[in-house]
Amino acid sequence: MITYATVEEAERALGRAMTWVEAAWFRHSGSTPDYCLYFESLVILIAAYSLTALPLALFELCMPALAVQASAQVAILDGDSHNVRYNEQIAGIRTGLPLPSAEEVALQLLVYMLMEDYLGYWLHRLLHCEWAYDNIHYVHHEYPAPMGFAAGHSHWAELLILGFPAFFVTIIVPCHMATLWLWYAIRAAMAVETHSGFDFPFSPTKLIPFYGGVERHDYHHSGGRMMQSNFAPLFVICDYIYGTDDYRHHRASLVKLKDMANISAKKEVFDGSNCRKKD
Known part of the structure; x- marks a missing residue:
């Protein structure tokens, strides 16, 4: 509970005018x-x-x-x-x-x-x-x-x-x-x-x-x-220091699998194009 009875008393104690946030706090908590x-x-x-x-x-x-x-x-x-x-x-x-x-x-x-x-x-x-x-x-x-x-x-x-x-x-x-x-x-x-x-x-x-x-x-x-x-x-600091950040390795594995899938997809497209050319 704020010990000041009025806004003026509070501002005299602070030595300055209260900000709008402090004024709102005074209204809310002054008698609470x-x-x-x-x-x-x-x-x-x-x-x-x-x-x-x-x-x-x-x-x-x-x-x-x-x-x-x-x-x-x-x-x-x-x-x-x-x-x-x-x-x-x-x-x-x-x-x-x-x-x-x-x-x-x-x-x-x-x-x-x-x-x-x-x-x-x-x-x-x-x-x-x-x-x-x-x-x-x-x-x-x-x-x-x-x-x-x-x-x-x-x-x-x-x-x-x-x-x-x-x-x-x-x-x-x-x-x-x-x-x-x-x-x-x-x-x-x-x-x-x-x-x-x-x-x-x-x-x-x-x-x-x-x-x-x-x-x-x-x-x-x-x-x-x-x-x-x-x-x-x-x-992530504690997990990194104490060796429990397995997600880093999991994410690296996912990226590697995604790259392999992209390479495989491109190879299939390339092979398909070659087959059509031969036909």
């Missing part, structure tokens, strides 16, 4: 208790997840042939999945003025992504151990060719395990509540995108260096219980 703002993080997360996945689901219904693995899309299998969401109290999250600068937000988001990618890599890899997969992670892999809404299709324990890094990094590097909301929204959108099955060339994630993306995660889902590669949630 902090625990209510924490609860709104849950609303932001669900809204970002739903609003990102819905257009992708409609796109899949209208143009399924554009999916990365269109022929492999299957219906959900029967399973006992209890999806739960949880809210948390986060130490060090500030809610007052001034709002963080764009540079501070960008730096914090970068740190969060790198930290979560490392933690998420090892937790995800742990879930592919025999016991963890058979009792927990199998639910998420009921989609061998996932879609956007499959991002949240997980055992309740997995939601806690793989959701922990995104929350934990904000304790290690505290931020403003607005940054927390933005971080949750971005992570929900990125999770939906990597499960969407569509590798759009215009996606903003194409601008992120070393980003794993849709094709790698789609490849990870295609292997099910036997898959022991491409565990990192965001970047």
Whole structure:
């Protein structure tokens, strides 16, 4: 809750006029208790997840042939999945003025992504151990060719395990509540995108260096219980360092097969032309 009673009092404390964003934040959070703002993080997360996945689901219904693995899309299998969401109290999250600068937000988001990618890599890899997969992670892999809404299709324990890094990094590097909301929204959108099955060339994630993306995660889902590669949630760095980026070799094999098919097709056309000339 902001401690200033009026806009004028807040501007005197800041020593300057508030920006329009800060004014909007003051109107929204000025008399709102902090625990209510924490609860709104849950609303932001669900809204970002739903609003990102819905257009992708409609796109899949209208143009399924554009999916990365269109022929492999299957219906959900029967399973006992209890999806739960949880809210948390986060130490060090500030809610007052001034709002963080764009540079501070960008730096914090970068740190969060790198930290979560490392933690998420090892937790995800742990879930592919025999016991963890058979009792927990199998639910998420009921989609061998996932879609956007499959991002949240997980055992309740997995939601806690793989959701922990995104929350934990904000304790290690505290931020403003607005940054927390933005971080949750971005992570929900990125999770939906990597499960969407569509590798759009215009996606903003194409601008992120070393980003794993849709094709790698789609490849990870295609292997099910036997898959022991491409565990990192965001970047390719951990998979490359620890030797689990099998998708690189898979893609190279596909390119080689495609080249061989093109050569074979050209040879057939050439042989056909020669036969017609002889006739």
